[in-house]
Amino acid sequence: MYIYGTAIQKAADEGAPERVLSMGLGLGYVEILATAIAAKAGRPVAGESFEIVPELRHYFEAWLARRDDVPRDFATTYDSILTRTAEAIRVDAHDVRDSLAKAVASGAWQIRAEMTPETTFSAPFGCICFDAFSSKTTPDLWTEDFLNQFLQKTASPQCVLSTYACTGTLKRALKSQGFDVKIREGFSSKRDSTFASRISF
Numbered sequence: 001m002y003i004y005g006t007a008i009q010k011a012a013d014e015g016a017p018e019r020v021l022s023m024g025l026g027l028g029y030v031e032i033l034a035t036a037i038a039a040k041a042g043r044p045v046a047g048e049s050f051e052i053v054p055e056l057r058h059y060f061e062a063w064l065a066r067r068d069d070v071p072r073d074f075a076t077t078y079d080s081i082l083t084r085t086a087e088a089i090r091v092d093a094h095d096v097r098d099s100l101a102k103a104v105a106s107g108a109w110q111i112r113a114e115m116t117p118e119t120t121f122s123a124p125f126g127c128i129c130f131d132a133f134s135s136k137t138t139p140d141l142w143t144e145d146f147l148n149q150f151l152q153k154t155a156s157p158q159c160v161l162s163t164y165a166c167t168g169t170l171k172r173a174l175k176s177q178g179f180d181v182k183i184r185e186g187f188s189s190k191r192d193s194t195f196a197s198r199i200s201f
């Protein structure tokens with residue numbers, strides 16, 4: 001809510017394109033949150049998620065489609081994330097799940113596999129939730145070169161990017177792509193986090 005909810009809400013409030021990029025899917029917190037915020041505003045959700053671990057993609061899609069091939073621990077966790085998010089945003093949990101399921105089934109929200117420097121995108125995004133572990137565990141995703149190219153390919157002229165991370169390479173890449181960069185208080189063990197926007201270009 002603090003790192004990604006504020007970014008999704010600001011992008012919507014500022015009239016940035018509705019498409020949200022989630023890097024990476026993990027347990028789907030960002031996807032569920034983006035859908036809840038869109039549902040509250042009475043609009044459909046759209047975006048793309050990336051996830052390198054096949055099981056995380058398959059279980060989430062199976063849970064959304066209400067199939068029974070989801071391990072119990074995962075189903076319980078997805079249910080809990082959905083309930084808590086819907087409560088916080090004050091929307092109906094069933095509506096959120098149905099809306100995201102519909103978006104995934106129709107391709108309005110795509111769940112894609114590994115993101116690499118070669119990944120291409122069909123359209124830019126108004127909000128980027130960059131939740132890609134850290135420069136220690138996934139160093140390729142945090143180099144200044146990768147981040148510059150990534151932002152050139154993904155960020156629409158009106159765009160908000162938020163991440164719990166706060167590295168020098170990230171701040172330099174954001175500034176060189178025309179973002180205003182704010183350092184916010186961090187979350188859990190992190191001292192600082194990054195909130196950047198390129199709203200009026």
Ligand SMILES: C[S@@+](CC[C@H](N)C(=O)[O-])C[C@H]1O[C@@H](n2cnc3c(N)ncnc32)[C@H](O)[C@@H]1O
Pocket residue numbers: 023024025026027028029030050051052053056113114115116131132133138141
């Ligand atoms: C911090 S977790 C994301 C948590 C997630 N936002 C959630 O709601 O649970 C980072 C995720 O990025 C995935 N990941 C790491 N490198 C990746 C890559 N190159 N492409 C796609 N996914 C990647 C990991 O498998 C992991 O699930």
